[in-house]
Amino acid sequence: MTTRTPLMAGNWKMNLNHLEAIRHVQLLSFALNEKDYDAVEVAVLAPFTDLRSVQTVIEGDKLKMKFGAQDLSAHDSGAYTGEVSGAMLAKLNCTYVTVGHSERREYHGETDELCNAKVKAAFKNGLTPILCIGEGLDVRKAGNQVAHTLAQLDGGLKDVPAEQAETIVIAYEPVWAIGTGEVATPEDAQEVCGAIRGRLAELYSQEVADKVRIQYGGSVKSGNVAAIMAQPDVDGALVGGASLDADEFVKIVRFRDQ
Numbered sequence: 001m002t003t004r005t006p007l008m009a010g011n012w013k014m015n016l017n018h019l020e021a022i023r024h025v026q027l028l029s030f031a032l033n034e035k036d037y038d039a040v041e042v043a044v045l046a047p048f049t050d051l052r053s054v055q056t057v058i059e060g061d062k063l064k065m066k067f068g069a070q071d072l073s074a075h076d077s078g079a080y081t082g083e084v085s086g087a088m089l090a091k092l093n094c095t096y097v098t099v100g101h102s103e104r105r106e107y108h109g110e111t112d113e114l115c116n117a118k119v120k121a122a123f124k125n126g127l128t129p130i131l132c133i134g135e136g137l138d139v140r141k142a143g144n145q146v147a148h149t150l151a152q153l154d155g156g157l158k159d160v161p162a163e164q165a166e167t168i169v170i171a172y173e174p175v176w177a178i179g180t181g182e183v184a185t186p187e188d189a190q191e192v193c194g195a196i197r198g199r200l201a202e203l204y205s206q207e208v209a210d211k212v213r214i215q216y217g218g219s220v221k222s223g224n225v226a227a228i229m230a231q232p233d234v235d236g237a238l239v240g241g242a243s244l245d246a247d248e249f250v251k252i253v254r255f256r257d258q
């Protein structure tokens with residue numbers, strides 16, 4: 001059985017300008033220590049306009065914190081006004097990029113096909129995609145959360161080879177739990193995260209499935225993170241609102257102490 005290092009990632013969404021981002025990363029850096037970095041991987045996912053500043057603080061101070069973006073273009077370069085390419089993110093030393101967050105699916109019409117192209121663009125440029133999948137409230141009420149989420153997984157991973165797939169991060173984010181304070185129960189999280197790992201084993205192999213980190217996201221706070229992280233198929237958290245409060249995010253990173 002592979003040991004998976006938990007990945008605790010803060011998705012800042014459209015919050016914190018570059019000056020606020022510098023201050024926020026500094027606050028995190030004062031609080032986090034070697035023991036934290038030995039136990040978990042910590043990442044911040046910042047707006048595009050913050051990335052250069054975040055990189056400067058993290059690399060200048062030799063912090064072990066990883067950083068990344070919240071989206072990328074499916075295209076390499078060219079006449080795509082407003083888009084940011086994977087190569088541009090790689091040039092800034094980004095490690096991660098979220099793909100297919102539910103807010104992009106909902107407000108920007110991102111389909112599984114586009115997410116698949118973005119996953120491939122991320123890999124092509126040496127970035128690790130965090131593919132976000134999860135069901136809305138109506139699907140959950142109908143009891144179809146597993147089938148719905150696995151269909152998004154299949155779509156996002158279409159034609160992605162095993163050697164890339166084993167390095168991907170999957171974030172299970174039930175849409176009804178995002179920003180609502182309505183956290184999924186640990187059992188809800190485990191049901192779908194376990195099904196995701198099972199599906200990865202079917203698509204690739206058990207060995208690949210055992211390597212992939214699966215995060216839970218949706219109203220994660222210091223008060224609920226420990227119970228969610230105790231689930232066997234949950235390997236991290238993708239934290240929205242609570243990641244904007246440095247003290248709270250540090251508590252989430254230290255989930256074992258909560």
Ligand SMILES: O=C(CO)COP(=O)(O)O
Pocket residue numbers: 011101173177178179180181217218219220238239240241242
């Ligand atoms: O969407 C999320 C992280 O990507 C979750 O957001 P909240 O933690 O604010 O519910």
